[in-house]
Amino acid sequence: MPSEVAARGIPSLQISNVEMAFNADTGRFLAIRDIDLNIERGEFVTFIGHSGCGKSTLLNILAGLYLPTGGTVLLDGMNVEGPGPDRGVVFQNYSLLPWLTVYDNVWEAVDSVLGEKMLRTEIQAHVEGMLRAVGLWEHRQKYPPQISGGMKQRVAIARAFAVEPKVLLLDEPFGALDALTRSSLQDELLNLWTHNRRVETVVMVTHDIDEAIYLSDRIVVFGNGPAATIQEVIPVTMARPRDKRRLAYSPEYADIKERLMALLVGGAHAAA
Amino acid sequence: MTELRTTLPVVPAAGLPRWAQGALRGALMTVGTVCVLLLAWGAVWLAAGREFPTPLSTARTLAELLRNPFYNSGPNDKGIGLQLMGSLLRVFSGFLMGSAVAIPIGALMGASKLWNRTIYPLVQVLRPVSPLAWFPLGLATLKSAENATIFAIFITSLWPTLINTAFGVGSVPKEFHQVAQVFQFSRGRYFRKVLLPYSLPHIITGLRLSMGVAWMVIVAAEMLSGGAGIGFFVWDSWNALNLDRVISAILIIGAVGLVLDRGFEFLSRRFTHAQ
Numbered sequence A: 001m002p003s004e005v006a007a008r009g010i011p012s013l014q015i016s017n018v019e020m021a022f023n024a025d026t027g028r029f030l031a032i033r034d035i036d037l038n039i040e041r042g043e044f045v046t047f048i049g050h051s052g053c054g055k056s057t058l059l060n061i062l063a064g065l066y067l068p069t070g071g072t073v074l075l076d077g078m079n080v081e082g083p084g085p086d087r088g089v090v091f092q093n094y095s096l097l098p099w100l101t102v103y104d105n106v107w108e109a110v111d112s113v114l115g116e117k118m119l120r121t122e123i124q125a126h127v128e129g130m131l132r133a134v135g136l137w138e139h140r141q142k143y144p145p146q147i148s149g150g151m152k153q154r155v156a157i158a159r160a161f162a163v164e165p166k167v168l169l170l171d172e173p174f175g176a177l178d179a180l181t182r183s184s185l186q187d188e189l190l191n192l193w194t195h196n197r198r199v200e201t202v203v204m205v206t207h208d209i210d211e212a213i214y215l216s217d218r219i220v221v222f223g224n225g226p227a228a229t230i231q232e233v234i235p236v237t238m239a240r241p242r243d244k245r246r247l248a249y250s251p252e253y254a255d256i257k258e259r260l261m262a263l264l265v266g267g268a269h270a271a272a
Numbered sequence B: 001m002t003e004l005r006t007t008l009p010v011v012p013a014a015g016l017p018r019w020a021q022g023a024l025r026g027a028l029m030t031v032g033t034v035c036v037l038l039l040a041w042g043a044v045w046l047a048a049g050r051e052f053p054t055p056l057s058t059a060r061t062l063a064e065l066l067r068n069p070f071y072n073s074g075p076n077d078k079g080i081g082l083q084l085m086g087s088l089l090r091v092f093s094g095f096l097m098g099s100a101v102a103i104p105i106g107a108l109m110g111a112s113k114l115w116n117r118t119i120y121p122l123v124q125v126l127r128p129v130s131p132l133a134w135f136p137l138g139l140a141t142l143k144s145a146e147n148a149t150i151f152a153i154f155i156t157s158l159w160p161t162l163i164n165t166a167f168g169v170g171s172v173p174k175e176f177h178q179v180a181q182v183f184q185f186s187r188g189r190y191f192r193k194v195l196l197p198y199s200l201p202h203i204i205t206g207l208r209l210s211m212g213v214a215w216m217v218i219v220a221a222e223m224l225s226g227g228a229g230i231g232f233f234v235w236d237s238w239n240a241l242n243l244d245r246v247i248s249a250i251l252i253i254g255a256v257g258l259v260l261d262r263g264f265e266f267l268s269r270r271f272t273h274a275q
Helices: A002-008 A055-063 A102-114 A120-133 A149-162 A179-195 A209-215 A251-271 B002-007 B018-047 B055-067 B080-111 B113-126 B131-142 B145-170 B174-182 B187-225 B230-239 B243-271
Strands: A013-024 A027-039 A044-048 A070-075 A087-090 A167-171 A201-206 A218-222 A230-235
Touching: A013 A055, A027 A055, A027 A230, A044 A055, A044 A209, A055 A087, A055 A167, A055 A201, A087 A149, A087 B174, A102 A120, A102 A149, A102 B187, A120 A149, A120 A179, A149 A167, A149 A179, A179 A209, A201 A209, A209 A251, A218 A251, A230 A251, B018 B055, B055 B243, B080 B113, B080 B145, B080 B187, B080 B230, B080 B243, B113 B145, B131 B145, B131 B187, B145 B187, B174 B187, B187 B230, B187 B243, B230 B243
Parallel strands: A044 A201, A044 A218, A087 A167, A167 A201
Antiparallel strands: A013 A027, A013 A070, A218 A230
16 A cells, blocks of 8 residues: 555655644744645655744644644645554653553553554564664663663654654654764664665654754754744755765765755844 | 861761661660650659659550450450551541542542532532531431441541542643553553553552541541540540550550551552652
């Protein structure tokens, strides 16, 4: 089925004319408006913009956690009406259940989503494979409060990949991590994705310009909120796998960074 | 010399391992506190015209009570152990029934804003009422002092458990809720893996508070109801002008209350997870 859909050229995600308003104490607050974006199957797209620009709001809409007040989101041609196992989500605050071990956090998600399709032994093997892939097999019996932030986010990423989603949604997944951990987790994310032959469509919200360029096929730049919308979409065509150290010397990298700085830093300056 | 003093431990038991020093210091503090209490007791004894029991006479009475706690010489003369068992039985009966009502209603209040708005005002009005005020209603409807006492304990046990359960169930963080949504947890899985582990420590806190109040209320309730029980024992001892027994009973009630509280503290630690 998915290959058929891809062959027919339907985008993985079709976001049309999406608008999201919240009822605040001060009245109706329009967070985002006029969002139109198609994301291809197997594409890695990042949302970048200043705080409050609504990029996380859009991600939550894609996850089905918010219902948009206007417009539609189609996943493989089907209307998104709520959260579903076809979309794995990695939250910024890890969102692991603290009373379950590392192993059980992944196990419960896999068993919940794939339990009907897989035998118990298959689930066990699958969870083991995921935890080994993120280097946490040795730590499987630990509880989330006993492990570092980087390890927690590895568990959360393993959990999101483990349910075999069509789309992976990451909401500033590395925002709370130090620079070194962040860098190695970016690579682990790419490794998992590449290992799966990049079948998943990945949408990630970030604040970090370098992270966006290193990871993305396209960077979606949001204007400032309220009532924010997409300001520009910048393609990143550098071949994968990308070499993080060499990247900084490539002219394309410099051009994209320059453009992003102009949009984000310049934009903030103009707004101030 | 001052330099030397800073490098040497000032605890008398220098040379002992650190934990033993800590334990020794704790023990010394306790002994000190007891000494202060005994001094205060002595002052009361002097002020009360020396008719007040002395620590020594009380200790003798206490030892006598504990020597044969389970003797039974008719309805008005039972050992302290039997009195305690009677009280504990009433407390646990009322407490279990109260919890069986409070936990589901609390969970309902935590899960539904509508139910919370409906029930909470009622709780607010009834909670400050002394459970003993319910005693006559218990007598009138249940036709026995024994059952009326259990009824008072039942009412007592409701409120802390109800409020804490409602809080626990109602305060499941959004992030856990979203995890369950995103990974399509069934109702059963959500209950077992999210709601219960999250709210259980709150529920246990409620139970612990309920038990604490119930153990206080039972003494007063038994003074009203009579029969075998530690509260009646206190009242009976007063009527016999035996203050040695009253003080002994206070100490025993305190010790049992401490054990009950520690039991719940153990439970709470067992089911509490670090965040």
